Amino acid sequence: MTLGQKLKALLKDNGMTQEDLAERLEVSRQAVGKWVNDKGIPEVGKLIQISNLFGVSMDYLLKEDYEEKNVLEEREEKVISNSGYYVSQEMLDGYLSYSRQNVRQITGGISLFLFSNVFGCFDHDSMIMSSLYWLTMIAGVIMILWHFLQIKQYQEIKNERLTFDDKVFVEFKKQRENRRKKYAVMLIVGVVILLASPELGFILMNYFGRTVCNVFEWVADTTWLALIIWSGMSMHTDSIVIKNTEQTPKSGHMKRYRWIYMALPITVVAVLIGMLTNAWSPYAPIIILFCCLLVTTCKLLIESRGK
Numbered sequence: 001m002t003l004g005q006k007l008k009a010l011l012k013d014n015g016m017t018q019e020d021l022a023e024r025l026e027v028s029r030q031a032v033g034k035w036v037n038d039k040g041i042p043e044v045g046k047l048i049q050i051s052n053l054f055g056v057s058m059d060y061l062l063k064e065d066y067e068e069k070n071v072l073e074e075r076e077e078k079v080i081s082n083s084g085y086y087v088s089q090e091m092l093d094g095y096l097s098y099s100r101q102n103v104r105q106i107t108g109g110i111s112l113f114l115f116s117n118v119f120g121c122f123d124h125d126s127m128i129m130s131s132l133y134w135l136t137m138i139a140g141v142i143m144i145l146w147h148f149l150q151i152k153q154y155q156e157i158k159n160e161r162l163t164f165d166d167k168v169f170v171e172f173k174k175q176r177e178n179r180r181k182k183y184a185v186m187l188i189v190g191v192v193i194l195l196a197s198p199e200l201g202f203i204l205m206n207y208f209g210r211t212v213c214n215v216f217e218w219v220a221d222t223t224w225l226a227l228i229i230w231s232g233m234s235m236h237t238d239s240i241v242i243k244n245t246e247q248t249p250k251s252g253h254m255k256r257y258r259w260i261y262m263a264l265p266i267t268v269v270a271v272l273i274g275m276l277t278n279a280w281s282p283y284a285p286i287i288i289l290f291c292c293l294l295v296t297t298c299k300l301l302i303e304s305r306g307k
Helices: 003-013 018-025 029-036 044-054 058-062 069-081 089-121 127-149 155-159 166-208 210-246 252-256 259-277 284-306
Strands: none
Touching: 003 018, 003 029, 003 044, 003 058, 018 029, 018 044, 044 058, 044 089, 089 127, 089 166, 089 210, 155 210, 166 210, 210 259, 259 284
8 A cells, every 4th residue: 555545544544534634734735635645745754743643653654565454453552552642753853953943033033132222322323223223123023923923833742641762751851951951051141141230231331431331231131031031941842841741740739830931921021121111120020020939939848848
C-alpha cells in the first residue's frame, strides 16, 4: 500500500474526513488531498503528527512493503504502554526550536520598540534621527504582530498529557537543568541592571549631560527587560513539557496561586506604560509584584508546615 492508500484507510477506520485531518495538522485541505492521492509527501514534522494521531509507526507510513499485521499490534502496544500523547525526539527538538523562535520574536519586538526611544534623545529636528526612531518602532511592532498572526504549532505538547521514551525524557531533564542555570544568571543580571541603572544614569548626567543619561537609561531598560522576558519565557517552555509529562496534580492551593501567571505579563505592560508616559514610576509595578510574591511564598511555607 502507498502512503496515500494508508491515509485513506486510517481516515476511514477513525471516522475522519480529509478536512478533519487538515484541521488537526493545521494545514490546508489541498495539502491533505495531495497526500491522499500520492501527489505529495508530508514533511517530517507532519508525518510524526500523523503517526501520533493514528497510533501507527513511521515505518508503516513510509514503507510500502511493511507488514500490515504489525499495525494492530503497534496500536495496541501504544494504548497499553502510553497513556498520553507520544512525543519523539524529533518532535521534541522541533517544539523547542519553534519555542525559541517565538521567544526571539517577542523579545526582539519589545526590545526594538523600546530601543527606538534612543533616537528620540537626540536632535528632534534631525530627519535621520526621526526616521530611525519610526523605522525601529515600526519594526518592533511588526515583529510582535507577526508572531501573533502566525498559525500556532505543537498545540498537542502544550495541551495533552505527554509520553516519552525514558532515555529521551532523562536527557531532556538534564539539558533543562543546564538551561535553568543560564536563565537564572540572565534573570539576576537583568535585576542588577534594573536596580543599578538609575544611579549610573545620575552619575552620567553629572559628567556628560542629559542626552547621554537618557540614551543610557533607554539602553539599560531595553537590556534588563529583554533579559527577564527571554529567561522567563524560556523557562516556561521547558516547564510545560515537564508538567504535562509528569502530570502533577493540580491541588486546590496551587489553583489559588495561578494568578501569578497572569500577574507577570500585566506587570510588564504596566512597566512599559510607566516608562513611555511617566504616569507612574516604572519600578512601582515590580515592587508591588515582588511584595505579592513574598506574601504568597510565606503562605505556601505556612501551609506546608501545617500539613
